[in-house]
Amino acid sequence: MTVLYVAVGGAIGAVLRYLLASYVSMRWLSAFPWGTLIVNMSGCFVVGYLILKGLETGLVSSNWKLFLVIGIGGAFTTFSSFSVETLMLFRDGLYLKGILNILTNIVLCLIATSAGFVIAKVT
Numbered sequence: 001m002t003v004l005y006v007a008v009g010g011a012i013g014a015v016l017r018y019l020l021a022s023y024v025s026m027r028w029l030s031a032f033p034w035g036t037l038i039v040n041m042s043g044c045f046v047v048g049y050l051i052l053k054g055l056e057t058g059l060v061s062s063n064w065k066l067f068l069v070i071g072i073g074g075a076f077t078t079f080s081s082f083s084v085e086t087l088m089l090f091r092d093g094l095y096l097k098g099i100l101n102i103l104t105n106i107v108l109c110l111i112a113t114s115a116g117f118v119i120a121k122v123t
Contacts, residue, residue, distance in 0.1 A: 005063050009071015017043075017076045032097050033085040036078050037105055043077035044109040048116025056120070 010110070023037030050069050054060030060068070061080045082105055089098035 002050075002063070002066055005066040006071045009073075010028075010075040011065040011071075011073035013075030016072070017078055021078065022083075031089070031094060033082070033089075033101060036081045036085055037101070037108065038075065039078050040082060040105055040109050043073055043114040045112035046079070047073040047115040048113035049120045050116075052117045052120035064094075 018040050019037050024035035025033075047069055050060060050065070050073070054065055054069075070083045080115050082101070086098050089095075091100060
């Protein structure tokens with residue numbers, strides 16, 4: 001049964017990732033992969049919130065953690081897309097954009113996860 005929670009959550013997360021990344025990419029036409037950055041930041045925020053809220057309060061059951069964090073969150077965040085896009089930027093000679101992509105994803109996603117922790121503590 002636990003695999004079902006992860007599988008259904010994963011399907012939802014993958015579709016949400018596709019929709020959000022596609023929307024952002026269409027709105028902000030650029031060689032910089034904004035869609036992946038927005039997906040990674042929002043995914044980090046939500047997972048950070050759910051992990052801390054679940055751990056501190058016990059409000060999130062183990063099945064819900066499987067569904068929300070591992071299923072939806074795991075499929076929603078796009079580290080593999082981030083890695084490929086970064087290497088493609090380097091391959092295309094866009095070294096500054098590649099470095100910017102690395103730095104912004106790491107720094108902003110850590111900030112987003114921290115924000116999820118903070119909001120989970122105060123709510």
